[in-house]
Amino acid sequence: MRRLLWLLVLLVPVLAVDEERVERAIASGGERFAAAMQQDDSERICSRYPQGIPADQLPGFIERERAKVVYPEQLYGDWRRGRDIFTTPAKGNCYACHAGEPGEPAFGDVGPPLTNYGVRGRSEAVVRYTYEKIFSSWITVPCSTMPRYGVNGRLTPEEIADLVAYLLDPESPLNPAVGGGP
Amino acid sequence: MIRWLLLGAGLMTLALALSPAEEAKKQRRLFLEQSGGVHPGELFVAMGEELFQTLEGQGKTMADCDFGKGPGVLEGAYAELPRYFPDTDRVEDLDTRIKSCLENVLGLKYEEDFGREEVVALASYIASFSNEMPINVKVEHPKEKEMFALGEKLWFWRAGQMDLSCAACHDRYPGRRIRLSPIRSPEQGLSDHWPAYTFSFDKMYTLEDRINFCYDSIQIPHPEFYSEPHIALALYIRYRANGNLLDVPGFTR
Numbered sequence: 382m383r384r385l386l387w388l389l390v391l392l393v394p395v396l397a398v399d400e401e402r403v404e405r406a407i408a409s410g411g412e413r414f415a416a417a418m419q420q421d422d423s424e425r426i427c428s429r430y431p432q433g434i435p436a437d438q439l440p441g442f443i444e445r446e447r448a449k450v451v452y453p454e455q456l457y458g459d460w461r462r463g464r465d466i467f468t469t470p471a472k473g474n475c476y477a478c479h480a481g482e483p484g485e486p487a488f489g490d491v492g493p494p495l496t497n498y499g500v501r502g503r504s505e506a507v508v509r510y511t512y513e514k515i516f517s518s519w520i521t522v523p524c525s526t527m528p529r530y531g532v533n534g535r536l537t538p539e540e541i542a543d544l545v546a547y548l549l550d551p552e553s554p555l556n557p558a559v560g561g562g563p
Numbered sequence: 564m565i566r567w568l569l570l571g572a573g574l575m576t577l578a579l580a581l582s583p584a585e586e587a588k589k590q591r592r593l594f595l596e597q598s599g600g601v602h603p604g605e606l607f608v609a610m611g612e613e614l615f616q617t618l619e620g621q622g623k624t625m626a627d628c629d630f631g632k633g634p635g636v637l638e639g640a641y642a643e644l645p646r647y648f649p650d651t652d653r654v655e656d657l658d659t660r661i662k663s664c665l666e667n668v669l670g671l672k673y674e675e676d677f678g679r680e681e682v683v684a685l686a687s688y689i690a691s692f693s694n695e696m697p698i699n700v701k702v703e704h705p706k707e708k709e710m711f712a713l714g715e716k717l718w719f720w721r722a723g724q725m726d727l728s729c730a731a732c733h734d735r736y737p738g739r740r741i742r743l744s745p746i747r748s749p750e751q752g753l754s755d756h757w758p759a760y761t762f763s764f765d766k767m768y769t770l771e772d773r774i775n776f777c778y779d780s781i782q783i784p785h786p787e788f789y790s791e792p793h794i795a796l797a798l799y800i801r802y803r804a805n806g807n808l809l810d811v812p813g814f815t816r
Binding site: 397398402403405406407409410411413414417418419420424427428429431476477478487488489490491519524526528529533534535 | 709712713716717719720721722723724725726727728730731732734735736739740741742743746778782783784785786787790791792793795
């Protein structure tokens with residue numbers, strides 16, 4: 382038993398690397414790499430618990446993510462502009478992970494299909510949920526693989542509102558089941 | 564017309580249904596058929612062989628370099644990399660070991676006497692001596708343990724404008740696709756075929772280049788070649804792939 386304890390004492394410092402050592406390794410990758418590897422509070426927690434955040438830390442995590450959301454004047458923008466944002470690789474690049482318009486065969490399947498997302502209707506609750514989901518997907522699914530487009534400034538609040546319209550508008554080609562189509 | 568469309572759609576569904584490994588095999592076969600059976604990777608191996616035999620300095624050649632199995636022994640060396648090397652007192656991957664050998668043993672200067680292209684050709688040549696051998700990476704020396712722990716940290720490290728980490732795709736969604744590119748886990752052979760000839764760029768790339776593609780595609784400017792993030796991730800990924808057979812020089816899209 383005592384030997385086992387000693388073994389544990391010896392093993393722990395070997396297996397765990399301290400933060401300073403990790404920072405040094407990252408710094409050796411060069412300045413641009415090191416700058417991009419900086420994390421915010423939530424990224425740090427998600428990295429630390431890849432199998433899921435401990436239950437007692439969840440409420441605080443979600444609350445902090447929610448506080449990051451910035452709302453534009455109109456949560457519902459222009460679906461045509463939203464369509465461009467959805468397809469453009471440097472913007473939404475949504476086809477990387479989601480199916481979209483039925484005519485587009487080159488889509489990833491990491492996220493759920495978004496074809497006919499508009500069947501949910503356009504109630505204020507649906508519009509708000511959709512906006513917040515794109516701004517920070519981590520409010521609803523903490524540490525989801527989906528990027529937090531708004532939190533990271535990848536998209537502006539107005540651009541996210543345009544995406545909301547593209548996802549929900551009955552005229553959007555994403556929604557043939559509710560009347561949209563080419 | 565409609566019948567052709569249906570057939571096309573059917574074939575596409577079939578292609579999408581293939582596993583990542585089968586898909587890679589199919590693409591490789593198609594390419595070889597079109598190019599008359601020549602694997603372009605072999606040209607880089609030949610280039611590396613010539614460099615290996617002709618580079619010299621301080622009265623030494625590359626046969627004086629130890630890649631882990633003793634000076635000049637290449638058989639099976641790559642299958643055990645990255646590993647700890649007492650002469651440099653650190654863990655090195657293949658690219659880094661080639662560079663440190665040329666610098667320390669032959670006294671050559673990087674970017675003056677040799678550059679990235681030579682390292683890649685040499686890596687292809689040296690790796691070819693481990694083709695079809697099982698990956699056998701050890702994490703025993705304290706510095707190997709430290710490097711492995713660093714690799715694990717980096718693997719799960721979420722950052723950048725896309726909030727991604729290696730694990731967010733390669734552990735959560737192996738077998739699925741980003742656009743049309745299949746995602747593989749280390750166990751499924753993520754790293755088994757590097758160095759590989761990449762036909763969309765008509766170039767040879769090593770595992771370090773592969774790691775760079777990954778970082779660039781998630782909007783994190785890649786770490787510099789031969790730096791610790793490369794060595795740490797290679798050690799972590801290869802350790803998880805222990806037992807997998809190397810397929811080098813590989814062939815990929």
